[in-house]
Amino acid sequence: MAAPSIPTAGSGAATGDILAGLKKKVDVGGTLFRLSLFLSLLVSLLVLVVLVSQVLVDGWPVLTTRFGDFLTTGLGSQPEISGIAQGLRGTFYLCLIVAVVAFPLGVGAAIYLEEYAPSNRLTNFIDINIRNLAGVPSVVYGILGLTIFVKGVGIGAITGGSTPLAAGLTLSALVLPVVIITTAESIRAVPQPLKEAGYGVGATQWEVIKDHVLPYAAPGILTGTLLSIARAAGEAAPLILVGTTTGFLTNIPAWWDVSQVRERFTAMPIIITTWARQPQDGFKVDGAAAAIVVLILFVVLLNSAAILLRNRFEKKRDA
């Protein structure tokens, strides 16, 4: 009696065929597809890398030989002696105004929509309205700023015309919908039991919001606000419309001199735009690129802070 079912050479080959048939075939189409998706994503990275190197190369002469002067001197008629001192102050005060105006208004509106608003037509209308405002082109906000904040009866007298105050209010209106939407999302993510526990021990609605909802939602709210401020810092179109100075400014106010929010001013994106449109290479290439490096550093700093903040808290919550 032969031992049962000892596989012969022939049957072994057959099993091998079946196994080979079951084994995953190399999916050529799928692999190529996956690769092309990945490469598409890398194009964005490539754009970033090329952009940054182009700006660094163009701005190198200014960044290496007279960067200190570049930051502390004002606009001039000669590219070799022109700096961005007024632009830095302008952008700083714009960001400050946006933070002071858009942050409380945005958080307030989001609290109303998420916690207080009854579900009726008015709420629905406010909701749709905010989402549409978020899609209005920034240059149209410039028209709002020009008509209301620069020339508006009464308001124009307060802002003093084309000033950081008027421009800052315009940018606040611009980023307000974004602040509201991101804040509302963070508030929505607060677990219901957390609120119910608060009500259970007799807290009023505002006490629950103040002591439980807002602290829990704080990282999300801060992230959204930081991103909005970064966006405001880089916006140029509304500033052009409200009449930000594209020519010369003679004096450089002190950093802490708050009265400059009611003076003629310029800002970083405006300096970059004006210089990039000049015929001389000193402005068009060297100056504009160096100013871009400063602006990007500022914006990326704000953005990374926001991303880090979000990642850190996401990790904490997951754990």
Place this chain on the structure above:
Amino acid sequence: MTAAQAWDVSELQGSPKRHRREAIVRGTVFSAAALSILISVLIVYALLFEALSFMREVDWSTTWGQLGWFPRRNIFDLPTILVATFSVTAIAMLVATPLGLAAAIYLSEYANPRARRVLKPILEILAGIPSVVLGYFALRFIAPNIVSNLFSGAAPANLAAAGIGVGFLTIPLIASISEDALAAVPRSLREASSGLGARKISTTMRVVLPAALSGLTAAFIVAVSRAIGETMVVFIAGGAADSALRSFDPLEPGLTMTAAMASVASGTDNVAGEGPAFQSLFFVGLLLFAMTLVLNLIADRFVRRFRQEY
């Protein structure tokens, strides 16, 4: 018993001070929300007021069939800026739609969590780059190194370069909305497809993408709206100072609606000015506002339909 009877309804209502505070807070946050309506009203008012006087005073024969857009000579040929806007938007979408969609598919369907953590910030950083910087990049790099190499005879600064720049700017937007749309497709659909023996690529292309179609459409429309409204890239890299000849060739310099507005506003007689050139700013702004509003409302409808499905 007597103690219980001593309770009065007013005593159960809590302290009036807390009630007052609640009412004040409620009123305050409501005004903050209502302010958004005021902003919309003010935007429409700001646009309409001067746009209407432009429409009353302008010689309408100057707005059609002219050589180009020359606001300072009172020639406002609308086709010039509409065609330029269309070219820039079309080029931007040709660049951004495949790149943004592919990035979204990769992040949503293929990348593992670790790869996502590394790759996603690329798009987020790109989204944070100010548009003036993209404008400079379009002028200094895209125009001479990409457009001129692909098409000989392109002007040193042209609408095609600006369009590519705007495209790069909208990649993150398309990617993030599309990724949300893909992520919302229920896992069970993918599992059913795999269970039937479909390859990953078939599942992605024939199951996930069609299921996410309304969300992907919304992403595209929002991006078109954003591209139409983008100002600075074209203003810096479009190659036209404050006037432009009508041209259907994107390799020529040109002014889009937004760039035309920025040009009028930054001219020598800028915001202090009166007259039709200044008022054209508001008329073009009104057109732009209407176009983007319609697009955004359509996109909103698609998003809503998508939410209803899943």
